[in-house]
Amino acid sequence: MGPWEGGVHVMKSIAVALGMLLASMAVAAEKTWPGKGDVVYISASLKQVSVRKPVAGAATAYDMPPCPKLEIVKANPKKLRWVVKDPAGGTEELEGPWLPHMHRDRSECETKWSAHGEPKVEHARGTYRIPAGESR
Numbered sequence: 001m002g003p004w005e006g007g008v009h010v011m012k013s014i015a016v017a018l019g020m021l022l023a024s025m026a027v028a029a030e031k032t033w034p035g036k037g038d039v040v041y042i043s044a045s046l047k048q049v050s051v052r053k054p055v056a057g058a059a060t061a062y063d064m065p066p067c068p069k070l071e072i073v074k075a076n077p078k079k080l081r082w083v084v085k086d087p088a089g090g091t092e093e094l095e096g097p098w099l100p101h102m103h104r105d106r107s108e109c110e111t112k113w114s115a116h117g118e119p120k121v122e123h124a125r126g127t128y129r130i131p132a133g134e135s136r
Contacts (some may be wrong), residue, residue: 032077036072043113044119048089049061067079067113092128
């Protein structure tokens with residue numbers, strides 16, 4: 001083996017290691033959307049959203065129209081669960097096949113909502129659930 005042959009082997013090893021490092025960084029950079037901190041607009045209305053008032057024990061509720069701006073607080077896409085912060089500062093849990101109804105901007109949301117209407121949404125104790133088979 002000549003003096004350069006060992007160096008070539010080392011260089012090939014370094015190139016392979018560098019390639020693997022870059023590939024793993026690329027995979028890590030591809031985060032699942034929507035994730036924590038992302039803004040979404042949902043093409044569905046939410047009924048009876050609770051609003052806590054500063055007075056002890058006082059609470060009220062309102063109906064949120066389609067395409068509100070929401071922030072993802074927690075995301076578990078494998079279990080089809082997201083916790084979102086609403087415009088009034090409260091949090092709601094979304095459960096079920098919400099992804100077809102989550103949009104990156106308001107105009108995309110409004111287009112989907114006007115073309116396809118709303119999915120059936122069930123509400124119980126702060127959780128808004130789309131039943132399986134309702135995603136369109």
